[in-house]
Amino acid sequence: MIKAEQKPFEEILEYLAPYGKILLSGCGACVTVCNAGGEKDGALLASALRMARRKMGKPIEILESTPARQCEPEFAQELTDTIGKVEAVLSVSCGVGVQTLARYFPATQIFPGVNTTFMGETVAHGVWEERCQACGNCILEKTAGICPIARCAKQLLNGPCGGSSKGKCEIKRETDCAWQLIYDRSKSLGQLHRLSAIIPAKQWGVESRDSGPRSIVREDLKV
Amino acid sequence: MSIFDPKIVAFCCEQSGVPAAEMAKTLKLKMPDNLELVPVPCSGRIETLYLLKALESGADGVVVFACYEENCRYLQGNIRLKGRVGYAKQIMAKIGLESERLEIFHVATNSGVKFTEILMQKVDQLRQLGPNPAK
Known part of the structure; x- marks a missing residue:
């Protein structure tokens, strides 16, 4: 499966700086398995971002949603109503999912929350290695x-x-x-x-x- | 000027922290005024998100009362907790929150006195740190 790692927190904070309400969109497939962008990891990142922004005196509202597979149009399109309510999207799916959202929501800024790293295998709990x-x-x-x-x-x-x-x-x-x-x-x-x-x-x-x-x-x- | 009364969320393992809290209550020991006890079947049930959510939702400090290592009823619950608390602390460091706002304490069923001592020391520590700026 595709493996990814969360981007540096400071980098994410920097490009979300102009926004007050965003959607954090996870993906229920590959990035869930490598604990980078599934529902749980998205919730953790959202919580951390909310706290960081409160500490900075610039609170941010973050809606959370995790389609089963963000790279499939029928699942990505489930986000239509939610994306209509936000200023930007932070996608913690792989680069494919980010581009699917960019294609279906041309008027919305989509930011990547993870670095897509390789196609690999889980060799131990918490350890992934490149294989293809x-x-x-x-x-x-x-x-x-x-x-x-x-x-x-x-x-x-x-x-x-x-x-x-x-x-x-x-x-x-x-x-x-x-x-x-x-x-x-x-x-x-x-x-x-x-x-x-x-x-x-x-x-x-x-x-x-x-x-x-x-x-x-x-x-x-x-x- | 009123004294800052820090809110503490204390996750308590039902095999150690909960009996210790009950003993403290039975002995009528002094407990913090602003304390929320959250019983969990095993400290391994606590996910990293619960720890962050407690801080996000208003806690000034979070403590976990878990069994001593190698004494977990479910074998590795408290070891898993250790990893999750470590991960939560990494996230807190990125946010700029002090590490002391989250801590694990190992207690036994009969640690009623230790239980309250830890909490009262935590109140003093959190008073020095001040309110959680991210809540």
Whole structure:
């Protein structure tokens, strides 16, 4: 799922400074799971903002709402009545949700409350790690289910670099070397022979974000 | 000039804080005038939001009476509380609220005297800090 972190409090206070009544819109999907922008996290941020503004002598009224998925138009549009009552929106959903609101509410200023960070996995309670970069052409079948694009600092496709030492990466010593993980898992699966096949260079300019924003169109689903 | 009478919200675990409060009441010990006791089944039931909401809604200080560590009936409730109080304090620091306005105290069922002593000391401390500027 998409992972995010709350923006610095001072930054949020700064761009909300001109406003006296806002909507804090959370999202019930990814950012709820990573405790950045769900109903609870939104309520905490709203409470903190109200107190900070009272302390500054400039009280702010904050309405709170958390659509099930802010990035889906039918849920985002549920906010129509509430957005009509406020001067601006602080969205603590990912960047996709912020842009959905911006598209549907062109007359309203929408501010992001979180920094969207990566697509990742919950590895322990309160710990999330990057797992996918949406490169556009998945090669996990060749790498024992471990992604060298997301997890190798150099995105190497055919084995580790010389900086792999004792299973750790030279860029960040606390990070596992993706290719060590790939080797170990392939070995435990009895699939080491698969690693002798050369993985061709990725077509970054065709498959990935390098060729501009991507879209998926399913003609059969269009109405 | 009237003396500032700080409002204290005290969350009390039913396994420790509530019996301690009842003992203090039975012994007719002096309690703060402006005190709101909030019983909870376990201190682990207290969410970070409850702590902030108490401050937002008018408390000058918030205390939590929880069981001693490794003595939680539900094993880790008071450990979870510790993390949440720590997180609430981080948020309070961003707002500019003093850390002393939120504190955990570990008590046992028979800590009636300690219970009131803590609260009366907290009243003195909050008087020095003054009213919560964010309420």
